[in-house]
Amino acid sequence: MRNQTSVEKILPSFLKRKGFSKQSISKRPKVVKTWDHDVLCISMDGMTESSKGVINYPRGKYRAKLARYGLIGKLHLSGDMTDDDVAAEIRSIFKGPMNNDLNFPFLYLQPTGCGSKSLTIPSQSSTFKWTPEQVARLCGQAGTIYILAQSDLNITTDSEEVIVETNNVKRRHDINF
Secondary structure (H helix, E strand, O other), X not given: OOXXXXXXXXXXXXXXXXXXXXXXXXXXXXXXXXXXXXXEEEEOOOOOHXXXXXXXXXXXXXXXXXXXXXXXXXXXXXXXXXXXXXXXXXXXXXXXXXXXXXXXXXXXXXXXXXXXXXXXXXXXXXXXXXXXXXXXXXXXXXXXXXXEEOOOOOOOOOEEEEEEEEOOEEEEEEEEO
């Protein structure tokens, strides 16, 4: 008589009725997690040394400008991807604005805290590798993964003047890349 597994001991009639066997239970295909997120590329162009620590979420006209330059895309991640696969997928989305460079350097950004309206570059060890699940977690509740491109963009840099009205006081701001 063969050895019975714990499942067979508990539910022998159920397993026989449904056509289960010890072999079919052990050879089920592995389920691979997948994630679909928006990914947004922020440029270092126009950033000052003091603004490199904390970056505000792109909103309003600035976000619309990023979209116009092709710096917002859709990303599909799969749990069986490597860190190099994830980076290659992101680079393929933004190859046009990055002068068709499929090796442009970038950094992942994470929210600075719960309910925060800013992003920061996470500290990491030199041996740390970004798995697809870790990249997907970066988006938090916003649903968007933010990256900071460390190379020049293939866009015309211009300035747009935006008038912001706060407490009936109008202020002019320039939005630069």
